Amino acid sequence: MISKYLSRLQIISIILLLGLTAKQPMHAVGPLPGVDSSSKFIVYYGSVNNSTRQQLDDFDIVVVEPNNCQPNHIAYLQNQGVTVLGYISIGEDAGATALPGNGDGPVYYGNNGIEQVPNLPAGKQTASFYLDSQWNGSIYESDTDPDKNGVFGGFYVIPNDDWRWVINTQRIGGSPGLTGRTNFAGLAQIVGTRQSDSDTNKNNNFGFDGFFLDTIDTANAFDRVPGFYPWTAEEMKKTVEFIRNTYPSKIIMANRGLSFFNPEVASADYSLRAYDYRLTPYIEAVLFESYYLGSGTGATTVNPSFPDHKHNYAPKMMAEAEGADGFTVFCLDYQEARSNTLLDQAIDETIERNGWVEYIAPTLFLNTIGTYVLNYLNGSPPADTSAPQWDSSGSAGFVTADVPDRVGLQEIEVGPTPGEVTLRWDVATDQSRELRYNLYQSGPGGSVTWPDVIFEVGDGWAQNPENAFAHQATLGSLDAGTYTFWARAEDSLGNEDTNLEQLSVTLQEGAGITNANALITLDGNLSDWASLASFGTDPADVAGTGNQVDWLQAWMAHDANNLYLAYSNDGSVNFNWGFQLFLDTDNNVTTGFRGTSGNFPTGTEYMIQGYFLYAYTGSGTNWSWNFVGQLGRAWSNGSVELFLPRSWLGNPSVLNFFFDGDNNAYGFNVHDYYPDDVFSANHFFTYRF
Template sequence: MGFKDIPAKTALACTLLLALSGCSKETLNGSGGTQSGGGTPPPAFTGPDPNAGFLSSKKLRERAANADSYAITYGALTPSIIATLKTYPLVIVHPYNGDITRDQIMQIKQGVKADDPSDNVVVLCYISIGEDSRTFKLSDAQMRSDARFTGDGSGPVIDPRGPGPSGRPLTGLDPRGTPTNGGFASYYVNDNAVRCNGAPNKSPDQNGNFLTRFVNAGDPLWYATVKDMLMDISSHTPPGLRELFTETYGRGLGCDGVFLDTVDTAAPNKYTTCSDSNHSSSEWTAKGFSDFIGRMRSDYPDKVILQNRGLFFFDPREPHYQVSARGKIDIGFFESYHLDNDSLSTISPYFPDNKYNSAPKLMAEANRPDGFKVLSLGYADGFNGPKPGMDLLTLLNNSGNGLQIFKDDIQEAHSVGFRHYITNAQVDFVNSFVKNNADMTDTSPPVWSSVYNANYDPPEAMAPRVGIQQAASNNAGSVAVSWDVALDMNRVNYVLYYAPFDFSADPDFANATRVVLSPAVGAGYSDIWSQANPNTALQSFYPYQSTISGLTQGVTYYFIIRAVDSKGNEDSNRVVLTAQP
């Protein structure tokens, strides 16, 4: 159990599959491009440069972090779609699926007012890093006949820990894995052969849903490959990092950042079974994904990095927590939080787990000093047709069917701190529904929650752990305070009130010292995964801890912790603990 990435991960990645499959781009989105992303690099963009003025007024990463709305589309960029996208501060596009040019991206980046950098748009571009889309439908024999896929012949590789259960340590491993010398490039994996009887041996593992091969993102050769890929050179080849980020390589798209997909290749092995068509047993590559992001952050320090799902990286019950990319990414992305792309269901069957188990843990990480913004995505229909009680046209105000459901979808996402968008299963239905229907007024304080939930299966609401939870004397003159997470529409910070006397009866705490806390990871929190029963063990640990120094020894101090959002709304709890340094 746990964060259910695998059942829901099919939504965005399935759109990539459609582009790679027999459907042409014309069928998908009306583009005149070819499946290989055809066309030649466009001439230099001649309009007002959206980069120069924009970068001098606000840095990209800051603007992305402050965006209160966003839009995403995997389709072609028609003039009318571009006009709508210009109205958003943050936009995600798919250069391969949409056969996108630099000119189109630059038009979006200009915003509504081409000569005014204050409304410029941050544009992120899709890229897959956990599967090699170039291998779509290729057999082993076909791959062996192409130097792009054979490399030094040492691959595919397998888990360097050897056979064993899911959930073992993920640190201290050889990032390249153990070679099988099967005649393929070193970055392909063959872990399914180790775990599943009858799985192909010395053959790169394939995602049976998407018909592409899984890769070890931690192999430096894979990073170099992704960095240099060119969209117009061969079929099924998406643009690489250089083509996405620069304006001088390939199409020179000039994207402001990336939307990193297929991170779920590194999901816990227990998330899928040998009978699943998308089975993968490569949890050992988790640190490699973080290393991939670290290399990209080093090479492109000013670009925005968004990680789609991979929520297990932010769950202390999984060893992935110790190797997450927190501090390297700018944005996390929660797909299918409340409305998924299943045509048979109205509300996602995983929503209770998402709300009561996943969201508190995710937001505990997002709101750390080195945390990240979180975007979410809901679906107004499914891959196999309309969802019960909903109409896609409601997003364009051309129907009222499902209106309240869509409004609830916004509220559920925004209430925990996400910034939301709703689209269709193909992710090409550009609209302004969320932006037009979201009330961004925030006059309420954060609401305390809990990363621990005894009501785990089936998931139910858990009693919140309000305010300060522990106050323990440390070295001479200091006390360590611990607390749980609070949720709010906006970013949550925490403040400590303390004094060497009981001030709890003072309505305004006027005689107490007030400190804005910069919390560290709580003691033992990152090791919960190693406990015999991590979920039960979580009851005794907290995500946040801070040490207060300079206290007088032998004096009893009183401590109160409150949550305050970025709008200045502070909760009013009066939970007090004492400690004597």
């Protein structure tokens, strides 16, 4: 296993966060520049001496245990161009006995939140960061003793302010003000300036390039599994943030903490997600441990959790990694007693498919130097000539089979600003990262390419990846007309996929209006609407005394909860089903009611008839509706005001609609459409919230 303190997560996927080289004084948090799937990486807990350091200088990024090396060894490796990171545990205390501190611990999660375990016998008080709330198979038990890792013996901790002081202050050889911790290097000693490059005293500062933060998984949001404490997630995030802010020029490599990168993993017992305390803004990389090959002694087969790793956790982690504050992904697999065929398969899955930085350790103890991946990279690995492959971040729960890939563009939404659309897509994989996503557009003005578009997290993805998409970008200043868009993934070598998945959208002239928080009195008098933007006037163009529906002008307005509608009619309103509005709430002409001939300019999800709202339940061209509710209303002669909760329409961001005055309701076969050219020019109105 990668951690000296690992015991509990052989039943669940494990992640490790990593960082990379920063020879310059400062560097930006994010994916590591100059690091790709050809970079050579090792985690090594064995002794660093004059012999082993010459083997380690074959690698680009090295993780070592400060206790097993000297400052001059770190200097040697750095002078060979190697980035060297020092081990430190932040979720467990490896001391032989618990520190007394101020006697405010151990703690558990009680009725009042995090509090000291009650009724402690004399002599049981400890520092405030020790935990006493171990899951024993039936309850979270507090037995007055600090909880320990049953395999490696470390005390589980909540990394609060007191613990942050300890891990920053402790030193090999001891530190003033901190007794009982003389065998562990703290943050300040790990990255503090060396006395000289020839210093052999491990009691002095080492001058590492950064940190390997272990045991973050203490705070994983996994319920009722020994060794996990979801309620410590916020303090874990604060600790990683503290390290970033205290040592801004140093690299952070944080080991494990899978649920911090998966928005679907939640603790039901404590009503929280570790994802809500994201570590991504403070780190440079993530290491996925045992992704393909687990660490069991003598293991000969693929990790049984691999399907879940590949189809569930990895795509979500890659969505996080590709963000503006993303990271580089590293991987650690284990050789044990496995055949070279399985080792080659691990390389295929991690390096060639995912573009990760891979290391295969000989054994779980990490005390020997493995060269299988090193030899592969130093040989003649196949050139990457393949385009990225699309994946899906929509798998939920523990999965054993793949879900359909989300290829190319998945969704279009018209934005609140005129001429604005938001495009959404998911994740892709490739050997040659970082990936870029190119958007293509055809429509008014010809064809346009938006290369390497800047994107953000897709709306709703951080809440429910199963029903949302990882990435989105907004394009603006588009003229009215019908546009077709598609998205393609391109790797760092210029290999681009050629998918043909396209989506279309029609933007109206003026791209809609909005009237937010207008002061309106619902009394049938339209004078308070006069200052608001309307949808324009319609001529009194329906002749005949029996034709009672003849639209003249209409408005919409909204507040946080309601949609308001007003219109004027040429003649007194005698409400019945002939006063019709067809409402498109998802801006998708292919969904909802398209008319019995399939020629509507919009897809209609809802219809207003008179003052009744109906939801469409048919298949597109058949007449099938369910009653939703009655609209609030006030009218006088030919002036009408209506209102309804926005939630009845699903809280859309945009409405496309048109009016149909169907005088068949009064016995006359005359329609008054507003706008007039609904069918002749595919026109409709747009309202934005």
